[in-house]
Amino acid sequence: MALISLEQVSVAYDNRFILEDFNLQIEKGKLLSLLGPSGCGKTTTLRLIAGFLNAEQGKFMFGGKDYTNVPVNKRNFGFVFQSYALFPHMSVYDNVAFGLRLRKMKEAEVKQRVTRMLEIVSLGGFEKRLPKALSGGQRQRVAIARALVIEPDLLLFDEPLSNLDANLRVNMRVEIRRIQQELGITTVYVSHDQEECFSISDQVAVMNSGKIEQLAHPTTIFKYPASEYVARFIGFGNFIAFESRSDAGEDIELSRGALKFLAAKRPNGAGNLGMLGAIRPDDLQLWPSTQEAPLSGNTLSGRVQVSTYLGRSYQYEVETELGVFTVNQEMDVPFAQGEQVTIYFPKDKLVLVQ
Numbered sequence: 001m002a003l004i005s006l007e008q009v010s011v012a013y014d015n016r017f018i019l020e021d022f023n024l025q026i027e028k029g030k031l032l033s034l035l036g037p038s039g040c041g042k043t044t045t046l047r048l049i050a051g052f053l054n055a056e057q058g059k060f061m062f063g064g065k066d067y068t069n070v071p072v073n074k075r076n077f078g079f080v081f082q083s084y085a086l087f088p089h090m091s092v093y094d095n096v097a098f099g100l101r102l103r104k105m106k107e108a109e110v111k112q113r114v115t116r117m118l119e120i121v122s123l124g125g126f127e128k129r130l131p132k133a134l135s136g137g138q139r140q141r142v143a144i145a146r147a148l149v150i151e152p153d154l155l156l157f158d159e160p161l162s163n164l165d166a167n168l169r170v171n172m173r174v175e176i177r178r179i180q181q182e183l184g185i186t187t188v189y190v191s192h193d194q195e196e197c198f199s200i201s202d203q204v205a206v207m208n209s210g211k212i213e214q215l216a217h218p219t220t221i222f223k224y225p226a227s228e229y230v231a232r233f234i235g236f237g238n239f240i241a242f243e244s245r246s247d248a249g250e251d252i253e254l255s256r257g258a259l260k261f262l263a264a265k266r267p268n269g270a271g272n273l274g275m276l277g278a279i280r281p282d283d284l285q286l287w288p289s290t291q292e293a294p295l296s297g298n299t300l301s302g303r304v305q306v307s308t309y310l311g312r313s314y315q316y317e318v319e320t321e322l323g324v325f326t327v328n329q330e331m332d333v334p335f336a337q338g339e340q341v342t343i344y345f346p347k348d349k350l351v352l353v354q
């Protein structure tokens with residue numbers, strides 16, 4: 001049974017629905033991310049779960065109990081926000097101890113818990129420091145320790161890493177995942193950063209205008225986006241609108257005018273619905289048109305319009321009779337502008353979406 005269940009929830013601001021008939025289930029001990037562009041309703045969903053916001057309609061079930069009208073202070077949930085919101089005049093120790101003292105816990109136990117939690121977030125020895133004497137990453141770890149020390153039934157993160165620089169973000173997300181798994185704590189994590197969500201989640205819910213477009217394991221979303229929206233959001237930069245499709249054993253035969261293409265069926269037989277083909281720029285390869293592509297698969301003739309150097313690879317904009325394709329390719333000797341090329345892509349990299 002799911003630990004969290006949002007059932008047919010609707011939330012409106014100023015008579016405008018932000019979430020409508022919204023459903024979401026999360027299993028105990030899992031980390032689920034809400035991923036989507038700015039304004040799609042991620043924070044609203046999190047605030048609803050936290051209890052900062054009331055739904056117009058629908059139910060929020062937690063551990064089999066109706067939590068819809070349970071006030072914030074009666075929900076034993078921990079929060080970590082984008083701005084760490086530490087108490088500036090309190091030491092690291094007192095910041096972390098705050099929630100326990102509020103619960104009137106005995107000082108001996110407070111000490112035991114705070115010490116253990118500071119060890120978990122690798123801040124043992126920092127007890128007496130004030131927040132202003134800490135780095136951004138250390139402050140965020142104090143915020144995480146403060147949220148965890150109350151042993152919450154649920155942990156809620158809202159863009160917790162967006163104020164940190166790139167290297168620290170990567171380290172911190174590993175840290176968050178490690179702590180979450182070590183303590184087996186159910187977590188909802190909001191971010192608009194795809195890589196961040198994919199790297200730490202058991203499940204990712206991709207949101208679009210207050211609806212979940214796809215909810216699945218990160219690898220499933222990465223390989224098999226369910227819709228054009230999800231495909232675009234996670235970097236499938238090339239699309240072909242097919243005119244016909246037919247079953248051909250292991251494959252699906254597709255056509256657009258006189259051009260024929262093949263898509264591999266998905267291993268579990270599911271998905272690959274629709275007539276719109278999506279391919280990542282990294283999954284296309286270019287060959288000089290004078291050479292034959294060495295592998296069997298899909299090909300399309302084109303001409304290099306623009307070539308840009310990305311460091312590890314080159315990015316090409318290639319003009320074809322089906323529009324402009326973006327190709328990322330690692331190579332020592334790049335294709336020149338105006339060069340005639342063949343675009344090649346294997347059938348298992350062509351994904352059909354709706």
Ligand SMILES: Nc1ncnc2c1ncn2[C@@H]1O[C@H](COP(=O)(O)OP(=O)(O)OP(=O)(O)O)[C@@H](O)[C@H]1O
Binds near residue numbers: 044
């Ligand atoms: N208090 C409010 N009053 C009116 N409209 C609001 C309020 N809070 C949010 N909204 C609107 O609700 C929509 C969803 O906002 P929400 O904060 O949930 O988006 P988000 O996906 O978290 O975006 P971001 O990544 O920018 O934080 C937006 O269009 C926003 O303008």
